[in-house]
Amino acid sequence: MLFLVLYLFSVALVGVFLYWALRQPSSPIAQQPLVSLLLALLVPPLLSAGGLALKPFRDFLDSWVKRDLDRSLCRIYLFGHRGSGKTSLITNIYSAELPAKLASTVHFDFYKRDITYDLKGTTRFEVLTADYQGEKPAMAILDLPEEFAGPPDDRAINIVIFLVDLMPRLLDENGRVLGDKEILLWLQDDAEEKIRKRVAEHLDYLTAPMLQIVFASVYSPQLRSVRLVVTKLDLVQEACAHGYLSCGNASDIADWIRAHFVRIEQDIRRASEVNNIPDFSVHLVSTTQDLGMRAMLSQLWKTHLKATGVQII
Secondary structure (H helix, E strand, O other), rough: HHHHHHHHHHHHHHHHHHHHHHHHHHHHHHOOHHHHHHHHHHHHHHHHHHHHOOOOOOHHHHHHHHHHOOOEEEEEEEEOOOOOHHHHHHHOOOOOOOOOEEEEOEEEEEEEEEOOOOOOOOOOOEEEEEEOOOOHHHHHOOOOOOHHHHOOOOOOOOEEEEEOOOOOEOOOOOOOOHHHHHHHHHHHOOOOOHHHHHHHHHHHOOOOHHHHHHHHHHHHOOOOOEEEEEOOOHHHHHHHHOOOOOOOOOOHHHHHHOOOOOHHHHHHHHHHHOOOOOOOEEEEOOOOEEOHHHHHHHHHHHHHHOOOOOOOO
């Protein structure tokens, strides 16, 4: 819009000048009709040529404006295997209610909403998340839309969350997602082997080379926090309480769960250190019962607000 206004203003100036020159009795232009005709024919092409010549500068300004506006949002990028709880985590981020989609692409759905940090509601900011709908991990990187992530040479992502779990999402013969009670029934037989297979899926998905590619694709100085989140903590606790899993006593459950993902945790920690991101931590959460979620999100919001210059009381 700005360039359209400037272009029309320039055309108007040229028109006014020609009108003034042609109205002057002593003007050479007024005395040469052929020159006037040539000017009338040449001015539009010259203006178009000028527009083409200024296009790189115009594109740069457009990009600069968009990047500057992008910094007003807190962007969260989620990466995890299918069924690891990305959509449930987004729902929990937005206070247990998934907002209407801001936009959709072939592989991503986008959600945005105001978040209130303090109880008084005086500190508010917008959070934008992307929910990857595909199955191939490469597509979550190659198809990453610039409207969400920013251009490749200047990413705008602030938080990266890697998700894993011990129990897959299960569907019945009609494609309906099974509930917690049905998953617990499924775990009654060979639970340890089923858990082992699920962990192996995550280990194959979140390999060290894949993590390097993810960081290379999303990193910029705007990236301030990285999290490894183990979801479905409530289901693990129930399975342990029923004796389906040998988790030890209640105080040992966290260590028992994290032991399954030691290699992934080490690789993410190493990648964070290489990219000079000190704010990395591991969280065990339940998005359905809000176990661990509030504490994790509070840390993330505090780090983001401090980085953007907001005074936290």
